[in-house]
Amino acid sequence: MFAHRLLGSVLLLFGSSVSLAQGLETDQAMLWLDYDAQSSSTVALVTDIEIEVTGMLAYSVIKQQFLNDSQEWAEGRYVFPLPDGVAVESLRVAVGNRVIAGEIQEREQARITYETARAEGRIASLVEQERANLFSTSIANIAPGEVLEIQIGFRQKIDYVHGEFRLRFPMSIAPPYVPGAALSTEAGSPQDGGGWSENTTRAPDASKITPTLVGPLESTNPVALRVELNSGMPLAYLEASHHLIDKQFDRGLWQITLEGPNADPHKDFELVWRPAVGAHVDSAVFLQRLADQDHALLMLLPPEQFVAQQTRREVTLIIDTSGSMQGESIQQAREALLFALDSLSAQDHFNLIEFNNAASSLFRSPVEASSANLRAARDFVHRLKADGGTEMLKPLDLAMQQQVSAGFLPQIVFVTDGQVGNTVEIIKHVRSTIGDSRLFTVGIGHGVNSQFLDDLARFGRGSAVLIADLWQVQNRMNELVTQLTSPVLHDIELHWPSEVEFLPTQMPDLYIGQPLLVAARGDKLRGDLLVTGLSDGQRWQQVIPLETFQTAPGVAAYWGRQAIQHELDRSGQDISPEESRLRVIDLAVEYQLLSPYTSLVAVDKTPQRSHAAALRRHDVPGYLPDNGQRGQSIMARAMPATDAGMLQRLLRGLLALAMVVLLLLHPFVSRDAALGTDQDTPA
Amino acid sequence: MIRPLLIVSLLAVGLWQIAGATTIQAKAWLGQVLMERAWSRSRWEDSPVLPWPGAVSHPIARLSVPGLDVDYLVLDGADTPILAWGPGMEVGLNGHRLIAAHRDTHFSFLREISSGQSVQLELANGQVEHWRVSNREIIDSRGLSLNLAASNQQMTWITCWPFDAIDSGGPMRLLVTLKRVPYFDNQLSQTATVDTTGVAL
Secondary structure (H helix, E strand, O other): OHHHHHHHHOOOOOOOOHHHHHHOOOOOHHHEEEOOOOOOOOEEEEEEEEEEEEOOEEEEEEEEEEEEOOOOEEEEEEEEEOOOOOEEEEEEEEEOOEEEEOEEEEHHHHHHHHHHHHHHOOOEEEEEEEEOOEEEEEEEEEOOOOEEEEEEEEEEEOEEEOOEEEEEEOOOOOOOEOOOOEOOOOOOOOOOOOOOOOOEOOOOOHHHOOOOEEOOOOOOOOEEEEEEEEOOOOEEEEEEOOOOEEEEEEOOEEEEEEOOOOOOOOOOEEEEEEEOOOOOOOOEEEEEEEOOEEEEEEEEOOOOOOOOOOOOEEEEEEEEOOHHHOOHHHHHHHHHHHHHHHOOOOOOEEEEEEEOOOEEEOOOOOEEOOHHHHHHHHHHHHHOOOOOOOOOHHHHHHHHOOOOOOOOEEEEEEEEOOOEOOHHHHHHHHHHHOOOOEEEEEEEOOOOOHHHHHHHHHHOOOOEEEEOOOOHHHHHHHHHHHHHHOOOEEEEEEEOOOOOEEEOOOOOOEOOOOOEEEEEEEOOOOOEEEEEEEEOOEEEEEEEEOOOEEEOOOHHHHHHHHHHHHHHHHEOOOEOHHHHHHHHHHHHHHHOOOEOOEEEEEEOOOOOOOOOOOEEEEEEOEEOOOOOOOOOOOOEEOOOOOOOOHHHHHHHHHHHHHHHHHHHHHHHHHHHHHHHHHHHOOO | OHHHHHHHHHHHHHHHHHHHHHHHHHHHHHHHHHHHHHHHHHOOOOOOOOOOOOOOOOEEEEEEEOOOOEEEEEEEOOOHHHHOOOOEEEEOOOOOEEEEOOOOOHHHHHHOOOOOOEEEEEEOOOOEEEEEEEEEEEEEOOOEEEEOOOOOOEEEEEEEOOOOOOOOOOOEEEEEEEEEEOHHHHHHHHHHHHHHHHHHO
16 A cells, blocks of 8 residues: 555656655555656646536536646646535536547446546546545546546535525635554455545544645645526625635626635635625525425525524633644634634633643633633634644543533534534534534634535534634624623424425424525425524514525536435434435435535546556646645654764864874874985985 | 974974864753853743753654663754754654664764664654664665654664774764654653662763
């Protein structure tokens, strides 16, 4: 496995010596990386992202052009992030003027199809889902000097929170902390992802989610991005949070392009738009008819003004001070914590927990939010430094096991970048031990694992908020604090006019600023839907006429994606993992979607490469997030100089002293020599 | 006339070079002595304690090899100014520990170390980690860099190689890899640590 992994790490083959690599095929290979200051890569990649937004849904195509700059046939592999909850539905490979379409196959079968085609010399491509927001593409048999383009089509939902629409597109991946003992994985086996981490007991797929990454100073692979926005209403605000954009309004559509030729791929893309004053965002039904069934997406907006009631809260703030939080991230986290501390009122209780390799709390148990205690907490926050690992279960356990005082509402606010490999283990643990506590997550920085933090908040019946820049702290924390301090809409029930399937099956609690999103499927969705809920002991209800729908493509894919997630969540709970797997495969085939158990594979008809020609595999590096860390290349460190030069100095000194001795002896020596010379001359 | 001048200047250069060599040894020894105090004080204080005002680093761990009479305080960071005073440690993202030291001072004992040797690393919080040497390897540092993202179950020691090289600043490095040993494996060496510490004090 190591030889193979090493080959994977030899991305920068130009100039870097293969002979060296061969000399290193030992047990130790994972401890160091081959690197080349020139960063000239053999297989280069150009990424082009096109996003079309219609109302609440977006359809996007990501185009990846692989350029083989070597004299040999090449196979490229690339691991990249996609937005949370995407439904990936198509794969096309463009070879010159031809297009090869991909199809959904069961994951193992797809891999066999791909590997067979690769061996036969055909152009083939495979897209696999490593995590819900992390995917990989492989493309085989790129001829020397040729360009192959992969086009992946996917759908996503637009977030509508606190009165604004947000479209997020992640560009970078932060290297996660991988706990657990190494497992032995066979090289080239389906379990071996070729990443810098080995698979471990606690993160059995770690090698698949740890691609090599490059920082802002070394990246050469450009990314372009374009958005076409059909908002359906006049806008008061339209901006990207971390990139400069050009926007043009033409015939009801906004065309958004990045200023300058390429995007900064080390910062995540976020587009935010707000309706103009007077324009009304209302509850809405989106419908798509597919295979004789109605698929619907319902967005319900709860009343904006709940009657506020003072609830006494017991707030536990958890702060991640692991090494990945270094740089601007820890500053953002500090600001966020101080904001949360300021929001506490005198009758609330609170505690602070810090963690990296170990977790420690400021107070033994939650204390009153008195001015003295708050001062101690602020001092604690100011002293925080980021260093070490990310043992995430420890602080969560510490927080969840605290004794809750009677009459208090326990809330946990978890501030982290979510960079861990053992997300599955953590979510499983939180699900089973969360109890009455509510878990709110604050995601920090670019490259944050937002899917994971979303899932944590979902199972913790809280909400998730993302902060990627210092200037966002104020706004986003304000949203969170409003949610923490306002009563929720709970016990939400849906009363349908006819028999329908709907998701989620258990309605979540609704916090201020959040819409309720329901996906539904039925023979014919007609009549009125009645939604009821309780807030502060008061009954709330709303009627949604299903007849007044807007048709929207992508609703069926949304349903399919939600149904797959639902079956995955049930795995190991009320159905067995195997049963869950089979159900997911059925759904994925029915809706033609990528899933953990299904992949997209495309194979060309005619072989291109002859059997005699060799094929070399190249892993194309991804992008590190730019969170203002000191050293951008946190993956690698140059070898330190480890010579004090003592022997050299000692010898030099002794040599000088020896010469002094020689010089002192010189008169005697030279006389002898002079005598000798005299004798010799006559001859 | 030239000869006395030559003798004096060569004498000066010779003594200066030998003094330099002695200073290296003296710094390596003195650094450890001065840090001992900072180390014991850092046990009681939250923030890192600098061994002397203006010091480039502070001790973060104690490295001992029972059997080889090795007991060093390890400093934070592995840059050249730090390594003059003691072995320097950097910790990667996943807890991979990297300790560097000079081949002619603190890491001269790596010449004798062999696979299977057990090693203790005591951290600032009092926790003692047990490690075992698993591999030695000589590599060329020109084309390679250290992977700071490797697992926390591994530790790498690095020093210059060969040990007897007269020139300094060569490209070759000796890498010694250690693997973490669970505590219960190691009851015997646990008592050994107590002994060595006793000797050192």
